[in-house]
Amino acid sequence: MRKQSGGGRENQTTLLILVGFEELQSLGFLPFALFLSIYVVTVGGNMLIVLAVASSRTLHTPMYFFLCHFSLLEIGYTSNIMPHLLRSFLEGRETISLASCLLQFYIFASLAAAECLLLSAMSYDRYLAICRPLHYPALMNTWLCGCLATGAWLSGFSFSAFTLALAAPLPLCPGRREIDHYFCDFAPVVGLFCGDVSILWGAGVTISGFLTLAPFLLIVASYALVLRTGLRIPSGPGRHKAFSTCSSHLSVVGVFYGTLIVVYVAPTDHMAPLLRKAFSVLYTVFTPMVNPIIYSLKNQEVKGALHRLWGQLIPGHAPGVG
Numbered sequence: 001m002r003k004q005s006g007g008g009r010e011n012q013t014t015l016l017i018l019v020g021f022e023e024l025q026s027l028g029f030l031p032f033a034l035f036l037s038i039y040v041v042t043v044g045g046n047m048l049i050v051l052a053v054a055s056s057r058t059l060h061t062p063m064y065f066f067l068c069h070f071s072l073l074e075i076g077y078t079s080n081i082m083p084h085l086l087r088s089f090l091e092g093r094e095t096i097s098l099a100s101c102l103l104q105f106y107i108f109a110s111l112a113a114a115e116c117l118l119l120s121a122m123s124y125d126r127y128l129a130i131c132r133p134l135h136y137p138a139l140m141n142t143w144l145c146g147c148l149a150t151g152a153w154l155s156g157f158s159f160s161a162f163t164l165a166l167a168a169p170l171p172l173c174p175g176r177r178e179i180d181h182y183f184c185d186f187a188p189v190v191g192l193f194c195g196d197v198s199i200l201w202g203a204g205v206t207i208s209g210f211l212t213l214a215p216f217l218l219i220v221a222s223y224a225l226v227l228r229t230g231l232r233i234p235s236g237p238g239r240h241k242a243f244s245t246c247s248s249h250l251s252v253v254g255v256f257y258g259t260l261i262v263v264y265v266a267p268t269d270h271m272a273p274l275l276r277k278a279f280s281v282l283y284t285v286f287t288p289m290v291n292p293i294i295y296s297l298k299n300q301e302v303k304g305a306l307h308r309l310w311g312q313l314i315p316g317h318a319p320g321v322g
Contacts, residue, residue, distance in 0.1 A: 014097065014098050014172060015095045015096070015097055015098075016096050016097070016098055016177050016179055016192070017093050017094070018084065018095075018096055018101075018182060018183070018184075019093055019178055019179065019180045019181065019182075020085065020088030020089070020092075020093060020094060021089070021182060021274070022092065022093060023274045025092065031089050032086060032089035032090060035085060035086060035089065035285070038285055038289050039078065042078050042285075042288045043075055043078070043079065045289070045291075045293065046072070046292050047071070047075065048292065049067065049068070049295060049302065050068050050071050052308075053065075053068050053302075053305065054068070056304075056305035058301065059301060059302070059305055063126070063129070064301075066121055066122045066125060066145070066148075067122070067295065067302075069152070069153075070118050070119075070122070070252075070291070071292065073114055073115050073118065074115075074288040074291055075288075076107070076111050077108070078288040080104060080107045080108055080111070081104070084104070084183060085182045085183065088182060096184070102168060104184045105167075105184040105185065105189055106160055106161070108183065108184070109163065109208070110157040110159075110160040111156060113155065113156035113159060113160060113207075113212075114152045114153050114156030114157070115156075116211055116212050116215040116216070116256075117151070117155055117211065117215055118148075118152040119215060119219060119249075119252070119256065120215035120218040120219050120222075121148040121149070121152060122249050123222040123223060123249065124148075124218065125140055126226060126249060127222040127223075127226055128140050130226050130230065130246075131226060131229045155211070156211070159210075159211060162207065163207060166200045166203055167193070170193040170194070170197065171194055172193060173192060173193065173194040174194075176192045177192075179192070181277060182280075183280075183284065185280065186208070223246065248295050248302075251294045255287050255291070256287055256291075259282035259283035259286065259287055
């Protein structure tokens, strides 16, 4: 292990230790097999959503355009963390350079922020479709869809770059090399640095708060208007159709923000490290896995497209009618 320096290039090559779930080492191969299965289901499920939308002309609409971007985000989100976690189950504590640790945090924070922004774009799409149906084709056009999706990706990576720029020059504290977590999250990484980290803390909290709270408020406002409009629809079938198009997205929003609230609002300071890491699993592992399942089960159009795709991939299989 390299000797601590005041910062700069040598500081970035200093090796850190990700403790991971060392409490589960006594279970042998079981945790690795479980999380590997989850990772395969997550990547496979989200990739199937992308392929199903791409192969079905009926799904070439703004709502499913955003869904494809969301699935790609989920694949990147979980692939940034899961390989390190799987390797830690096989090898025990994992070593990682400070530069790689900061990069992992940057990708994680960027994709998480982009997800929040993309969820708000999806809610705005549902608002226009239900509350302004006559103007929907003109308002939610190809140009606006591209701008909203591109804006979500660029905003996530741009805002997170500011936090990364504040963290990179800071010196590590002597003797601090262990991160009692399974990935480089914001709080464990900041705890490694010496000096005045108040600006870094303030910037991180402000940026993450803005990128999560502002989209959430937009989602709440959009669906409040959707609910008001839906309740005014006189016919039961029409009201059911209006709300059913929103059910999948609302379920995903509930799971995503519900896990964030549990992790970041619940008082975890006095929790055991294993419990804190278990809460983090909710949004880094569990949420990306259940999102394609939600859309597959609750959205009939996606379910039909998946049946047709399955029939194309496996000769002789009779595709279901979606």
